[in-house]
Amino acid sequence: xxxxxxxxxxxxxxxxxxxxxxxxxxxxHEYMSWYRQDPGLGLRQIYxxxxxxxxxxxxxxxxxxxxxxxxxxxPLILESPSPNxxxxxxxxxxxxxxxxxxxxxxxxxxxxxxxx
Amino acid sequence: xxxxxxxxxxxxxxxxxxxxxxxxxxxxxxPSLFWYVQYPGEGLQLLLKATKADDKGSNKGFEATYRKExxxxxxxxxxxxVSDSAVYFCALSDYRGSTLGRxxxxxxxxxxxxx
Numbered sequence: 001x002x003x004x005x006x007x008x009x010x011x012x013x014x015x016x017x018x019x020x021x022x023x024x025x026x027x028x029h030e031y032m033s034w035y036r037q038d039p040g041l042g043l044r045q046i047y048x049x050x051x052x053x054x055x056x057x058x059x060x061x062x063x064x065x066x067x068x069x070x071x072x073x074x075p076l077i078l079e080s081p082s083p084n085x086x087x088x089x090x091x092x093x094x095x096x097x098x099x100x101x102x103x104x105x106x107x108x109x110x111x112x113x114x115x116x
Numbered sequence: 117x118x119x120x121x122x123x124x125x126x127x128x129x130x131x132x133x134x135x136x137x138x139x140x141x142x143x144x145x146x147p148s149l150f151w152y153v154q155y156p157g158e159g160l161q162l163l164l165k166a167t168k169a170d171d172k173g174s175n176k177g178f179e180a181t182y183r184k185e186x187x188x189x190x191x192x193x194x195x196x197x198v199s200d201s202a203v204y205f206c207a208l209s210d211y212r213g214s215t216l217g218r219x220x221x222x223x224x225x226x227x228x229x230x231x
Contacts, residue, residue: 004159033219035221040223041223042205042221042222042223042224043160043205043221043224045218045219048218058218090159090160092159092160104150104162104165105152105160105162105219106161107159107160107161108159109157109158109159110158110159
């Protein structure tokens with residue numbers, strides 16, 4: 001089944017303890033992205049990647065790192081989590097379309113992170 | 117710059133009522149427009165899309181028409197069901213030639229349908 005898989009789905013951690021949220025897609029998609037969803041703010045993009053070894057900042061990159069060493073994986077790293085990073089996180093991927101550039105995303109199920 | 121503004125919710129309707137969720141956008145160039153839906157406890161999934169002016173996207177009884185003159189992409193459904201209860205996001209993707217455009221999302225509109 002074509003899908004984007006995120007782990008963990010739920011995590012409670014403490015301030016300053018490094019954590020990684022993994023994201024993997026099995027669709028050979030070039031484009032991958034991380035979003036956070038907060039009440040009243042909708043979805044905000046953290047980082048995105050156009051292809052292997054190509055990453056760029058989104059709208060809210062502070063406090064996060066990413067890497068894209070392989071096409072299928074795009075982990076999100078919180079080096080020193082803080083309570084304001086408590087949020088629902090989504091990974092998404094898409095295949096580049098040649099003509100319109102329309103970016104149709106496939107989303108993972110989400111990872112709910114709580115930082116105490 | 118690019119941005120999407122959609123009506124704030126929550127929207128509460130009775131089953132079989134008519135639904136409209138307004139969405140307007142600001143963009144340079146020729147964006148593609150989308151509606152995504154998020155059911156409780158799930159990730160977002162594409163509901164419909166339109167890639168050029170006057171295109172109508174449709175799926176599962178939902179429709180939206182890309183109106184360049186009013187920079188709008190309002191979502192409509194003639195008769196909602198309880199199973200349509202979800203959060204709906206309007207989004208645009210800017211066009212960059214052969215490169216994938218970034219997606220810009222609205223803040224989402226919560227729809228609750230009562231039997």
